[in-house]
Every structure is written in structure tokens, then in C-alpha cells.
Amino acid sequence: MRYISTRGSAPVLEFEDVVLTGLARDGGLYVPESWPRWQRHDFAALKAKSYSEIAYAVIAPFVGDAVPADDLREMIEATYADFGHPDVTPLRQLGDNQWLLELFHGPTLAFKDLALQLLGRLFDYFLKRCGGTLTIVGATSGDTGSAAIEACRGREMLQIFMLHPEGRVSNVQRRQMTTVSESNVHNIAVAGTFDDCQALVKAMFDDTEFRDSHHLGAVNSINWARVMAQVVYYVAAGLQVGAPERGISFAVPTGNFGDVFAGFVAREMGFPIDRLYVGTNRNDILARFFDSGEYRSGSVTPTISPSMDIQVSSNFERLLFELCGRDGDEVSRLMNDQKTNGGFAVTADQLSNAQKIFAAQSVSEIETQATIKAEWERAGEFIDPHTAVGIAAGRACHGDSASPLVYLGTADAAKFSDAVENATGSRPKLPDRLNDLFQREERFDTLPNDLTAVEAHIAKRSNA
């Protein structure tokens, strides 16, 4: 499989280089040159297969011949072998034709483990094979950081530098990153917001000299392999609730648009997805876009779903590329408008094409809390604030449609125990293996929101 950039002018790459490169050199994101197209019976043949078997089938066409079949199969088996639930991503019924897809049984209790545990292994495999090194730089609003660090800790060929907004991630999230003791793990608290952290990472990638001399690699969902690995659970869940014979809808709490874009990819492959519901918190750039066709960032407001406190949604560019008929020049022009004028609008046709698939809803803090409380009272189960945003948005968008609806459960409620306790009056407990999280020693550096300072810090510690 070959990969092209959404901005049309970066070199065409094979899967291995796409994984190691992260961001395309023209500032765009890599996408497959064409989408694999499956028939209904190709999906039907995966019914009753294990998660790893489904993962192998879905992922293999995107990897192409970059990894021999047996190696890929083994890597995928190993990735999901020690998730905390035998089904890897179990479904729990919430009502008539409504299910919660629990994506938080990985080592750091958020859905990001499903992709990052595989990405860590892909890095390891490719770097050992080519004898290279990598300096991973990433920005996190909380969950990416711990999942990426967990996936990369102790891997000799790489150093990982993770930027988080100082004071804006939960205590559990911060400690999951800063208490990891391996020497290839470097945490940086930036005096700024998540968007500032993300902008710093982007600027480091744009600094070609820095990028090349330190072999920068990416773990954010700009890395195609993450989106690819997330396609799997749409298929696995859909098959359990009636696909491919019936169309399924999914509700997805969204920040960087990576998770919900994976649903779009499943649909492009031919999987029968009716609608994709995009849930945002008060940081509603995506909800505004799907309403009006205008993509314009506002200022970031902190919420109880911090992993979605984002006003520049990096993966949205992959959808924009499709809406523009895969015209990289057009995407380039629009993204430049975004940079210089703070936003752009798509045409009425492009908007109506997007609305055929997507609907979006911004969910207030009060609604989020009420959703957490209602599920606690109904079923005695905790849901985390991000998941609650997706559920509230999904309910609003789906209306009284009788078609099956799957809500993506993106984090274990214990990661956000303060918010959940505020909503329910009870406090969710961390799993036993994280019992001593608050006793472990923390390690991180605090830096100003300044590119030169951050680059100097990384240059001193990277071994590339």
C-alpha cells in the first residue's frame, strides 16, 4: 500500500516510512492512495472471530508487504494478549438497540492503548530491522501521553518526549506519565494549553533541520498507524450487533477527530455504517463545522473532559481531503487560510456530503454530569466524562431511530474520578495494578511555551 499526503506535494511513501515519519513534509497527513474496498461477505466471514483475528484481517491491506504476514499476525496477537478483558473491547447493552463499546481495558485505561500498543511494536520492529533510532515528540491533553509512554518505555532505539499543558491534565493522567522510571521517557510540562503543546510539536516537525538531525517520529494521531488500528473496533463491534446485514451508527466523543475518522475509514472500506455522531464538549469547533460548514477555531475552555479540550482538530484534515475530492492543492489552500485568517468555509455541496455521514452535537458540562448520574442511577455503572459526552450527543443526534447505535466508551471512569464523584456522589476506584500510583515518585521538567527552549531541551537529551 502506498501513501499520499493530504496536501499533495510530499513524497509518496510505503507503510514503513509513513509509520516512522508521522507528519508529511508538506505539512499534510498521510492517507492511503486508495481505500481497500470489501464486499459484504468479506465482513461476514469475520463474524465470531477473535479480536486479534479481526484486527489482522482489517490491518493487513493497509500494511501491504511492509511486514511479512506471520510477523504481523504475531505482533497483533502480542498487542492484545494482555488487555484486561478476554474480548479486548467488550460491549455492554445500555438499552434497546444501544450498546457501550468498552475501549478502556488496556494498560493505561483509555482507548488510545488499542492503537499505541501496536504502534510501539511497529516502531520496535522497523527500527530493529533498519538499525535506526527515533526521537518521538508528542503533545498530550492527558491520555495520549500515558498510552504512548507505556507503549515506548524501555525501547532502546527511541527516546520519547511528551509535552503536556501544565496543570491542565488530571492527577491520575499526569502521574501515569511522570512516574514511569525508564530513562528513555522524558515528560515536559508546558506553560500553556494543549493547543500550544500541539503547535510546538507541529513547529518542530516544520523545522526540517531539527526534524532530520534528531529523526523525529510521531505518536499523535497524525500518525496513520493509529487511525488504522482504530478501524478494527468499529468492525468488531458492528459485527456483534447486526452488521453487515444491518447498518450501524456510532457515537464518538471527539477531540482530534482521529477516533471518529477511523469509523469513516471503516465505512469507506464498505462496512455498513449509517451515521457517525461527533460529540464535543464546549470546545465545539467540530460541532460548528458540521452545522455551518465553517471551520474556525475559538479559544480553549477547560472542561471535565480534558482530552477533548481542543480547538484545532488535527485529523480533520484527512476528512477535508475527502470532501475536496482528494485535491491536495485545495486542502493546502484551505489550511493556509486557517493559519492566516483563523478559519475557512467549505462549499454547500461539501457540507451536505459531510452531513450525509456525520452529525455533531456540543454537550454542556451540566448535560455531561447529568448523563454520568443517570447511568449510575440506572445501572450502577460509572462512565467517564468523555464517554458521557458521546452518549449525550449520540442520543440527541439519533433521535428515536430504531437502528443499532454503539457508543464508544473511551476511558475508564477511574481516570476522572473527581468529575465522576461530583456527578454521582461515589468515587470510582482505580484497578489494583495502579494502587500505588499516588505513592510513586514523579519526574518531569517545566518549560515555557517557547519553541527554542523546547528544542534545546530535546536536543540535549535525544541520542540521535
Ligand SMILES: *Cc1c(COP(=O)(O)O)cnc(C)c1O
Ligand atoms: C483522546 C480522547 C478522546 C478524543 O479522541 P480523538 O481521537 O482525539 O478524537 C476522547 N476520549 C478520551 C478519553 C480520550 O483520551
